[in-house]
Amino acid sequence: MKNIIIIFVVCLIVRGTSIFGSQGGKRMSFVKPPTQPIVATRSVEVKGTRWKNGKIIRILFLGGTKAERQTVRQFAVEWTRYANLTFEFFDSVSQLRGQKSDIRIDFVQGDGANSAIGNEAEYFEQNERTMNLEWVDKSTILHEFGHALGLDHEHQNPSNHTPWNRKAIFAELSKQGWTIEMVDDFVIKPHDRNLVNFSQYDPQSIMVYSYPASWTLDGSSVDQNEELSEMDKINIAKMYPGKTSVGEENIAPVIPVSQAQTISGVSEINCQKVTKTPERVSGASSFIVENHTNEILTLYWFSAGKKTKYATIHPDSRHEQETYIGHLWVIDVQSQCKLAFTTTSKSKGKVVFGKPN
Numbered sequence: 001m002k003n004i005i006i007i008f009v010v011c012l013i014v015r016g017t018s019i020f021g022s023q024g025g026k027r028m029s030f031v032k033p034p035t036q037p038i039v040a041t042r043s044v045e046v047k048g049t050r051w052k053n054g055k056i057i058r059i060l061f062l063g064g065t066k067a068e069r070q071t072v073r074q075f076a077v078e079w080t081r082y083a084n085l086t087f088e089f090f091d092s093v094s095q096l097r098g099q100k101s102d103i104r105i106d107f108v109q110g111d112g113a114n115s116a117i118g119n120e121a122e123y124f125e126q127n128e129r130t131m132n133l134e135w136v137d138k139s140t141i142l143h144e145f146g147h148a149l150g151l152d153h154e155h156q157n158p159s160n161h162t163p164w165n166r167k168a169i170f171a172e173l174s175k176q177g178w179t180i181e182m183v184d185d186f187v188i189k190p191h192d193r194n195l196v197n198f199s200q201y202d203p204q205s206i207m208v209y210s211y212p213a214s215w216t217l218d219g220s221s222v223d224q225n226e227e228l229s230e231m232d233k234i235n236i237a238k239m240y241p242g243k244t245s246v247g248e249e250n251i252a253p254v255i256p257v258s259q260a261q262t263i264s265g266v267s268e269i270n271c272q273k274v275t276k277t278p279e280r281v282s283g284a285s286s287f288i289v290e291n292h293t294n295e296i297l298t299l300y301w302f303s304a305g306k307k308t309k310y311a312t313i314h315p316d317s318r319h320e321q322e323t324y325i326g327h328l329w330v331i332d333v334q335s336q337c338k339l340a341f342t343t344t345s346k347s348k349g350k351v352v353f354g355k356p357n
């Protein structure tokens with residue numbers, strides 16, 4: 001039998017050391033770094049690991065309590081709002097009625113959070129787990145299911161140009177048994193461009209690990225993400241096309257944006273009412289914000305009652321943002337809402353503040 005190299009991603013949040021093992025002709029790498037700090041990443045797709053578009057993915061629980069299994073069911077299906085896939089969950093082999101499972105989940109304490117990448121799970125035996133969830137929370141579940149659909153870690157996106165502080169990272173992680181080679185392989189080195197599909201680096205992605213400012217030379221950092229980002233949704237919909245949440249007939253008509261100089265393809269929302277405005281999501285879209293004022297603009301995505309920062313737009317600069325029709329966006333100046341809006345068509349929207357010189 002030919003040896004098959006399996007991509008098995010272990011998220012770097014487990015205390016311990018690394019173990020490299022061989023199992024049944026498959027090579028898997030298990031990495032057990034520290035609980036803190038946590039590193040994070042975005043939707044980089046590993047080539048050749050997509051499931052068949054439209055597939056029903058059968059997911060078998062190998063362990064876990066009833067509450068843990070229900071939590072997985074509750075949060076994992078968020079991906080299927082945007083990916084043209086269906087998840088079916090099974091609590092026992094007998095429930096499969098002779099069908100094969102595609103993903104098998106266990107909840108072994110001490111083994112961390114990890115998953116096979118996409119359809120590489122098909123190379124595992126039917127009694128082997130393809131995902132482990134030591135932590136059963138929304139962020140971990142969404143992250144690991146991102147891997148299970150073919151996504152890899154985002155901090156190693158080839159388009160991420162973060163100036164890492166290699167010495168500081170090693171000083172921190174060596175306390176947990178890391179070697180400098182592990183720091184290079186799992187934090188510093190970007191993914192091979194020939195092996196992944198990637199786009200603009202997205203620090204808001206559920207696939208990005210958080211990391212502290214001490215890990216970078218420019219003092220930049222990433223907070224822990226707990227929701228799918230706009231780019232996560234767009235990218236997974238591109239990988240598995242054919243599903244949208246709401247038809248375009250429900251999109252509100254275009255309303256002139258009084259606080260902007262020029263607008264197209266967007267509909268203004270009263271800043272005071274944005275918290276009560278429902279998201280009516282359909283197809284992918286995008287918009288541009290141009291800032292020709294002396295003020296610094298801050299762009300936020302508003303969802304589930306909270307704002308998530310996406311960009312700082314300085315005077316005489318512009319920002320292009322991919323999104324979904326119906327998602328809500330807010331532009332603040334000095335923490336005060338200047339404009340709230342939603343895109344209204346698949347064509348690129350545009351908001352221009354001030355007059356170009």
